[in-house]
């Protein structure tokens with residue numbers, strides 16, 4: 001045990017859990033989609049956050065429930081408002097990488113007070129751009145926590 005306490009070993013075990021092994025499938029829409037379409041999609045796909053992409057999978061923004069609620073409060077025609085107007089934009093998006101620990105992702109969710117983080121990797125065409133490959137949410141973290149408690153982690 002190399003002099004490690006039980007708690008240190010447990011912390012080490014937790015930090016070995018990687019984002020790539022727990023990430024969920026992202027639900028994405030294009031910048032041109034309307035707020036109305038975004039609301040429908042959020043219900044249909046049963047997610048709390050939509051990722052907005054351009055050129056296939058390049059991360060452009062994040063649209064949460066509250067973003068959609070806020071934009072529905074006025075008298076605008078929701079079919080006429082593009083989701084890109086109400087989303088939070090790059091570079092202000094907090095992301096995580098597949099090789100990062102789930103613990104680091106969970107810490108960012110707490111620190112930045114958001115419900116989810118897009119899992120990204122540098123785009124093949126242009127490494128300055130980020131491509132969305134997954135989603136880490138409070139549900140992901142809760143599932144991992146339950147697995148830990150049951151002593152049956154996936155990895």
Ligand code: ADP
Pocket residue numbers: 048049062063064065066067087088092093094095113114115116117118
């Ligand atoms: P909700 O709005 O439903 O409470 P969040 O707490 O996730 O959901 O979102 C709060 C605000 O933060 C929203 O304006 C949303 O666009 C933005 N947001 C959500 N996720 C992220 C993220 N990963 N990085 C930056 N901003 C985000």
